[in-house]
Amino acid sequence: MIHDSHQSTSFVVRELLLKTEKQKVSAVIGIPKEDQEAEKRLALTPETVALLVSSGYRVLVETGAGLTIQYSDSYYAESGAEIVATAQEVFRGDLVLKILPPTLEEVKMMRRGAAVFSFLYIHKLSTPILKLMAEKRVHALAYELLNDVTGVSPFVTAISEIEGATSIALAAELLSNAHGGKGIILGGIPGVTPTEVVIIGAGVAGTMAARAALALGASVKVFDNDINKLRTIRHELGNPVYTSTLQPNVLRNVFRSADVVIGAMHYINKIHFYRISEDLIREMKRGSLIIDLRMAQGGCFETTMEACLPDHPDRFEKHGVLHFCEMSLSSRVARTASISLSNLFVSLFTSMGDSGGLDHLARFDRGFSSGFYMYSGKMVSSYVGNHFNYPVTDIGLFLPGY
Numbered sequence: 001m002i003h004d005s006h007q008s009t010s011f012v013v014r015e016l017l018l019k020t021e022k023q024k025v026s027a028v029i030g031i032p033k034e035d036q037e038a039e040k041r042l043a044l045t046p047e048t049v050a051l052l053v054s055s056g057y058r059v060l061v062e063t064g065a066g067l068t069i070q071y072s073d074s075y076y077a078e079s080g081a082e083i084v085a086t087a088q089e090v091f092r093g094d095l096v097l098k099i100l101p102p103t104l105e106e107v108k109m110m111r112r113g114a115a116v117f118s119f120l121y122i123h124k125l126s127t128p129i130l131k132l133m134a135e136k137r138v139h140a141l142a143y144e145l146l147n148d149v150t151g152v153s154p155f156v157t158a159i160s161e162i163e164g165a166t167s168i169a170l171a172a173e174l175l176s177n178a179h180g181g182k183g184i185i186l187g188g189i190p191g192v193t194p195t196e197v198v199i200i201g202a203g204v205a206g207t208m209a210a211r212a213a214l215a216l217g218a219s220v221k222v223f224d225n226d227i228n229k230l231r232t233i234r235h236e237l238g239n240p241v242y243t244s245t246l247q248p249n250v251l252r253n254v255f256r257s258a259d260v261v262i263g264a265m266h267y268i269n270k271i272h273f274y275r276i277s278e279d280l281i282r283e284m285k286r287g288s289l290i291i292d293l294r295m296a297q298g299g300c301f302e303t304t305m306e307a308c309l310p311d312h313p314d315r316f317e318k319h320g321v322l323h324f325c326e327m328s329l330s331s332r333v334a335r336t337a338s339i340s341l342s343n344l345f346v347s348l349f350t351s352m353g354d355s356g357g358l359d360h361l362a363r364f365d366r367g368f369s370s371g372f373y374m375y376s377g378k379m380v381s382s383y384v385g386n387h388f389n390y391p392v393t394d395i396g397l398f399l400p401g402y
Contacts, residue, residue, distance in 0.1 A: 027357070028058045029349075030093030031081075033065040034100055038327070040068040040334035041341065043097035043117075046079035048342040053080030055353055062090045069335040095358070097345070101125055102140070107132045113376075115139035115358055119155075120268070120373070120384070121296045121327070123308045127388055130379065137377035139358065143341075144268045145381060146371030156268070157204050158340045160293075163329040164208025164264065167291050168216070170332070171197070171260045174289055174324065181322070182287040184259065187216030194219045196257055200276060200300055201264030202229035202243070205293050209262050210241055221254055224265075225274065246274060255280045263292040263300025269383050278302040278319075286320035295327050363399040 029052065031044055042065055044052070049059050061081040063073050073083045084090060091109035096102070098118040102110070107129055110116065113136070120142035133140055143155035172186035173179055175195070188194030197213040199206045202224035213220045214237060221242040224230055230243040244250050255261065261284070267273055281290070281303050292304040295314075299305040303318050307325035314325045330337035351368075355361040362369040373381035378393040385392035 026056065026058065027095060027352075028060060028093040030090035030096040031059065031061045031065055032087050032090040032096065032098060032106070033062040034068075034098065036068050039100050040331045041099045041328075041337045042066055042069050042071075042334075043099060043338070043341060044345060045069070045339055045342040046071055046075045046081070048346055049076060049081045050079040051346055052349055055350065057349065057353070058082070060084050060090050060093055062087055069338045099341075101142075102129065104129050104132060107136065107138065110136060110138060112136045113138070115141065117141045117143065119296065119328075120144050122384065122387055123296075123298065125384070125388070127390070130374065130388060130390060133374050134377040134379075138374055139372060139376060140374035141371040142373055142381075142384075143371070145373060145383070147367035149367060151367075153268075154344050155341065156266075158344060159328070159330050159337065160204035160264075161208050162333060162337050162340065163293050164205035164210075165212050166329050166333055167205075167209050167262050167264075167293060168197075168212035170324065170329065171262070171289055171291060172216070174322065175259065181289070182259070186213070186260070187218050189217070195259045196221070196254075198254055198258040198261045199223070199264060200246075200261065201266065201294075202226065202233045203264060203266050206262070206264040207233050207236060209264060210237055213260075214240055218260075223251065223254075251276075251280060252283055255283045256285070258284060258288055260289045260291070263290070263294055263304070265294055265300045267294065267297040273298075275299070275305070276301040281321055282319045284319065284321050287322075288320075289322050289324065291324045291329075293329060295325050299325065359399070362395075369395055369399065 052059055059081045061076045061083055063083050063085055066076055077083050088109050091106060092111055095115045098116060101118045101121050101124050102116050116138060144153055146153055146155060148154050175181040175184050175186055177183040184195060186195050195218045197218045197220050199209050199222045202222050206222055210220050210222055210233060222233055223244050223246050225246050234241060234243050290301060292300050294300045295307060298308060304323055304325045306312055307314055316323050352358060352361045355364060372395060373384040375395050376398055379385045379390045380393055380395040382392050
C-alpha cells in the first residue's frame with residue numbers, strides 16, 4: 001500500500017535542526033530512481049526531505065523513485081520535494097544521493113564540479129567511469145569510507161545491523177521444504193539436534209546474526225582473527241556462543257557439521273583479505289547453505305567471488321551447497337533500510353549546512369573527508385586507487401588548513 005498522508009516520525013531527532021542556528025543554504029539535492037530490478041532502497045524518505053527543505057535545501061526527486069519503499073510522488077511533493085520527470089533533471093543538481101554507484105551514463109549527465117554520494121560497490125565501478133569523473137571534476141563519496149568521531153562508518157553499521165538480522169530470517173526460509181531446502185527448522189526443539197550456524201566475522205553483522213540465531217535456539221559458532229571482536233561478542237551474547245580465531249583445522253571440523261555458514265567479514269580499507277577456501281566448502285554436508293553478506297566487497301568465500309561477475313546468478317548450488325549471494329540483503333527490507341539510511345543524512349546535511357557547504361565540512365571534519373574517493377576529479381582514496389591502479393593524490397592538497 002502506498003502511503004500518501006503525512007505521518008509523524010520518531011525515527012528522526014528533530015532537535016538536531018531546531019536547536020541549531022542554521023545557515024540557510026541553496027544547494028540542490030537530486031534523488032534519482034535506482035535500477036529497481038537490482039536495488040529497492042532509496043537514500044531519502046519524505047520525512048527527511050521535509051527536514052532538509054526546512055533547512056534551506058532544494059530537493060529534486062525523480063518520479064517513481066519511492067515506489068519500491070512504498071512512498072508515492074505525492075507524499076514526497078507534500079514534504080517539499082520537487083518531482084521531476086527525467087533523470088537528466090535530477091543529475092543536474094549540486095549533489096546527487098544514490099544507493100548504487102554512478103554508472104557511466106549517469107556521470108555523463110552530471111554537471112561539472114557536482115558531487116555524488118553512494119555506496120562504493122567497487123566491482124561496479126570502472127576506469128572509464130573514474131576518468132569521466134576526473135574530466136568533470138566530480139566529488140564522489142562512498143558511504144563505506146565515511147567515518148564518525150569513533151572511526152566507524154555509521155552507514156556500514158546501520159546496514160550491517162539490518163543484514164545480520166535478515167540473514168537468519170532468510171536462512172530459516174531457505175532451509176525449509178517450501179524453498180527446496182533440507183526441511184529443517186533453524187533453531188532447536190526438544191529431542192532434535194539444534195541447527196548449527198557458523199558465522200565468519202565478528203563485527204556488527206556477525207553479532208546481529210549470532211543474536212538472532214541464538215534466539216531461535218540454534219548452535220552458533222563465530223570466527224574472526226580479531227581477538228577484541230571475539231571478546232566483545234562473547235561479552236554481549238554470553239556463553240552460548242562459541243568463538244575462535246580462523247584456525248584451518250578447527251574450521252574444517254566445524255564446516256563438516258554446519259547447516260548454515262554466513263560470511264560477514266569486512267574488507268574495506270584492509271590490506272590482507274581472508275577468504276574461505278573452496279576446499280572447506282567441499283567438506284560441507286549436501287543441502288547446507290552459505291549466505292554471503294559481503295558480495296559488494298568481493299565475497300567472503302572463493303566459491304562466491306564468481307557471483308560478482310556480470311550476469312552471474314545470485315543463487316546457485318556448488319559442491320552440493322546452496323549459495324545465496326545477493327549484492328545487498330538489506331534491499332529485501334528496503335523500507336526499513338531506507339529509513340535507517342535517511343536518518344543518518346539528517347545530521348550529515350545539518351553539519352554541511354552549518355559549516356558552509358561540502359568543501360568547508362571536508363576541511364574541518366576528517367571523518368567526512370575520509371569518505372571521498374574522488375575529490376575535484378582527483379583520486380584521493382588509496383583503497384580505490386590501488387584497486388584500479390589509479391594514481392592517488394592527498395586530499396589535504398585541496399583543503400587549506402586540513
